[in-house]
Amino acid sequence: MIKPAFHFQRIVLLGALLLFAAFFLMPLYVMVATSLKGMDEIRDGTLLALPAAPSFAAWAQAWSSACTGTDCGGLRPFFVNSVLMVVPAVAVSTALGALNGYVLTQWRFRGSELLFALLLFGVFMPMQVVLLPMSQVLGWLGIANSIWGLILVHVLAGLPSTTLFFRNYYVGLPNELVKAAPLDGASFWQIFRRIVLPLSTPILVVTLIWQFTAIWNDFLYGVVFAGGDSRPVTVGLNNLANTSSAVKEYNVDMAAAMIAALPTLLIYIVAGKYFVRGLTAGAVKA
Structure with a gap:
């Protein structure tokens, strides 16, 4: 009772x-x-x-005809730019983070701890510090004010975090699995693809959600490194909200904010429970 x-x-x-x-x-x-x-x-x-x-008239207006400065094409082009930027940036930064974590835990070499410490420093470094040098690098590469430039910036900015996630997760994997594989003739890439990756589903989901949210919601890199035709949805939303008109249309502003937030909301609704499972499985393990 x-x-x-x-x-x-x-x-x-x-x-x-x-x-x-x-x-x-x-x-x-x-x-x-x-x-x-x-x-x-x-x-x-x-x-x-x-x-x-x-x-849904305000939603339709925010999507296709609301003014974002001098252009009145709505959020649609900005939304498309964000999709074109986020998908490759999340995929590449997650893949490189998984590879880095695999190397730093299972194939340690001289200086590996120092390399990890330097990568870890990037997690806590303020984003404003890299604005000027990164803009110079993008100019040298000829990809300034483009979606490709934004992709490169987000890959480099996200690499410390993804490496930290995978490295801390892989520390808890049984070493016997990896050590026994070379005796059976498995190569570096075969071990990674056939043994390590199948065990990485929890941390893979965590990293994908983390990176997607961080990149989609970023405003600073978008407003600094993007040109007129490559600006992401966060910049478009800011321009829409700050565009002066005779009557302030709050319903359009709210609809635009919801459109910009929908992808991250859907990601958390669909995969939120997997995110929590991945964290408890070792994503934040010291």
């Missing part, structure tokens, strides 16, 4: 959790509700009121 005191504690705990969840979800509710209202309803109604006649 459950004791009354224990039952009361559970009710208090659940109540507190629901209160915190409502507090954190309230901005999302306001954004969605406002984006589905017309401007007349926004002016005459209250902030928390449900839309009387929900409409």
Whole structure:
């Protein structure tokens, strides 16, 4: 039989959790509700009121016809730029991080600890420090103000974090699996592909979600290194919100913010539980 005191504690705990969840979800509710209202309803109604006649007109305008500065093509081109940038940047930085973690744990060499320490320094280095040297490098390579330049910047910026994730995860793998493989004739790449990678699913999911979120939501690199035709969705959203007009259309601004946030929201909704499992499986293990 459950004791009354224990039952009361559970009710208090659940109540507190629901209160915190409502507090954190309230901005999302306001954004969605406002984006589905017309401007007349926004002016005459209250902030928390449900839309009387929900409409996606503001979403359509934010996507295809809202002004982002002097251009009135909406967020669509910026969204496409972000997709073209994020997919290769996440794939390359994750693959290189997995390879680095594999080498630093299973194929240690002289100076490997020093190399890892230098890579780890990149995790804590402020992004502003690399703006000037990185812009010079992109200019020398001829990829400044392009999507390829942004891809390179995000790969280099994400490499310390992905290396840290995989290295700390691979430390916990049984060494016997890797040491026995060369005796059976397995090469460096065969061990990595057939033994290590199949065991890496938890940390692979963590890294993919982490990198996708960080790159998609980045604004600083996008506004500094991207040109007019290669700016990501975060820059487009900023331009849309700061574009002056006779009447401030809050519903369009909220719809644009939701469009920019949808990919990361969907990623966490679909793969959030795998993210938590991956962390508990060793992603943050010292």
